[in-house]
Amino acid sequence: xxxxxxxxxxxxxxxxxxxxxxxxxxxxxxxxxxxxxxxxxxxxxxxxxxxxxxxxxxxxxxxxxxxxxxxxxxxxxxxxxxxxxxxxxxxxxxxxxxxxxxxxxxxxxxxxxxxxxxxxxxxxxxxxxxxxxxxxxxxxxxxxxxxxxxxxxxxxxxxxxxxxxxxxxxxxxxxxxxxxxxxxxxxxxxxxxxxxxxxxxxxxxxxxxxxxxxxxxxxxxxxxxxxxxxxxxxxxxxxxxxxxxxxxxxxxxxxxxxxxxxxxxxxxxxxxxxxxxxxxxxxxxxxxxxxxxxxxxxxxxxxxxxxxxxxxxxxxxxxxxxxxxxxxxx
Numbered sequence: 001x002x003x004x005x006x007x008x009x010x011x012x013x014x015x016x017x018x019x020x021x022x023x024x025x026x027x028x029x030x031x032x033x034x035x036x037x038x039x040x041x042x043x044x045x046x047x048x049x050x051x052x053x054x055x056x057x058x059x060x061x062x063x064x065x066x067x068x069x070x071x072x073x074x075x076x077x078x079x080x081x082x083x084x085x086x087x088x089x090x091x092x093x094x095x096x097x098x099x100x101x102x103x104x105x106x107x108x109x110x111x112x113x114x115x116x117x118x119x120x121x122x123x124x125x126x127x128x129x130x131x132x133x134x135x136x137x138x139x140x141x142x143x144x145x146x147x148x149x150x151x152x153x154x155x156x157x158x159x160x161x162x163x164x165x166x167x168x169x170x171x172x173x174x175x176x177x178x179x180x181x182x183x184x185x186x187x188x189x190x191x192x193x194x195x196x197x198x199x200x201x202x203x204x205x206x207x208x209x210x211x212x213x214x215x216x217x218x219x220x221x222x223x224x225x226x227x228x229x230x231x232x233x234x235x236x237x238x239x240x241x242x243x244x245x246x247x248x249x250x251x252x253x254x255x256x257x258x259x260x261x262x263x264x265x266x267x268x269x270x271x272x273x274x275x276x277x278x279x280x281x282x283x284x285x286x287x288x289x290x291x292x293x294x295x296x297x298x299x300x301x302x303x304x305x306x307x308x309x310x311x312x313x314x315x316x317x318x319x320x321x322x323x324x325x326x327x328x329x330x
Contacts, residue, residue: 002127003061003065003119003124003127004029004064004065004068007065007116007118007119008065008068008069008072008116010069010072011065011068011069011071011072012068014072014075014076015028015068015072015091018086018091019091019092024091027092028091028092028095031092032064033060033064034096035064035067035068035095035096035099036048036060036063036064036067036099038096038099039067039095039096039098039099039100040067040099040100040102041100041102043106044102044106044109046106047106047107047109047110048060048063048106048109048110051110056121057121057124058119058120058121058124059113061119061124062113062114062116062119063109063110063113065113065116066109066110066112066113066115066116067095067098067099067102067109068095069112070098070102070104070109070112071094071095071098074098074103075094075098082094082098085097085098120229121229122229125239126239126240126269159193162193162194162195163175163178166178166194166196170196170199170323172247172321172323173247173323177247177248177251178194180247180251181216181245181247182194184216184243184245184253185216186218186241189327192327193327194325194326194327195325195326195327196323196324196325197324197325197326198322198323198324199321199322199323199324200295200319200321200322200323201321212279212281212322212324214244214245214246214281214288214289214300214311215242215243215244215245215281215282215288215289216241216242216243216245217238217242217271217272217281218238218239218241218242219237219238219239219242219271219272221272221274223237223238224237224272224273224274224275235273236269236270236271236272236273236283237271237272237273238271238272239271240256240258240259240269240271241256242256242271242272242281243255243256243306244281244282244288244289244306244308244311246311254288254306254307254308255306256268256271256305256306257304257305257306257307265284265304267283267284267285267304267305268284268304268305269305270282270283270284270303270304270305271283271305276293277292277293278290278291278292278293279291282303282305282306282308283303283304283305284303284304284305285302285303285304286301286302286303286304287299287300287301287303288300288301288302288303288305288306288308288311289311291319291322295319295322296318296319297316297317297318297319298316298317298318298319299315299316299317300312300315300317301315
């Protein structure tokens with residue numbers, strides 16, 4: 001619905017007005033894929049599938065919005081045949097009937113679909129993730145201390161063996177702090193066991209080995225080399241599941257600001273960046289965490305992506321130990 005509101009606003013508002021309460025409209029949007037796969041005549045569906053195989057999932061989003069827009073144009077007149085269908089049988093039934101009897105050619109449907117601008121796969125993924133994160137976090141964010149309640153089963157805890165291994169190997173995490181971090185992780189990650197992958201005490205200080213600090217990073221660092229649709233290397237990458245944390249002297253979690261805000265600027269979507277000289281987590285008017293290539297020196301500032309305070313009082317810091325944890329089986 002969020003994507004439709006942005007790209008076919010008038011058609012979406014028409015649907016919302018015709019489907020009060022809004023929960024009914026949401027159910028109709030949940031079936032948007034069936035407008036295409038079940039509703040369209042075979043001649044139209046073949047052309048759509050051809051484009052889908054060439055360009056991917058965003059074609060379905062384009063076609064669904066084109067259908068919604070065409071239906072709006074044919075039904076917005078109060079005396080139209082399709083408005084009568086809405087009144088007599090409901091919006092969802094009328095829309096599906098419109099798809100089956102669509103009064104325009106496959107070429108016109110695709111022309112309307114590809115006339116929708118600024119709809120990239122990356123944008124769709126951001127909206128999808130933001131929606132998912134919003135739904136998951138509605139009951140998790142509490143109070144001024146940003147503490148999270150635990151909404152998952154207590155059975156998904158690190159095994160006693162994992163706890164023992166971390167106690168013996170870690171120079172920073174106590175069991176209590178491990179459980180604190182565990183409660184902040186995405187629920188799907190807690191099905192796996194934590195493994196200490198990297199520590200400067202054993203592996204030495206070089207970013208060519210591996211690096212992360214003070215954050216849960218939901219994207220592999222190898223993606224720093226991935227190029228966008230124009231062939232350019234992305235300066236920043238990552239998703240809204242990324243978050244910052246502090247454990248001592250205060251324990252706080254700093255999630256992505258987009259979880260609670262309806263819309264955010266690009267400067268609040270700067271999650272992760274890295275090259276051979278540095279690593280950065282969080283951006284926008286400052287870098288939440290920055291480390292040099294020797295994993296010796298760093299700095300921390302407020303940033304728009306996480307709306308965090310500097311994570312240490314002096315802002316500049318020297319790194320004594322860096323530990324990286326992964327999850328076996330992910």
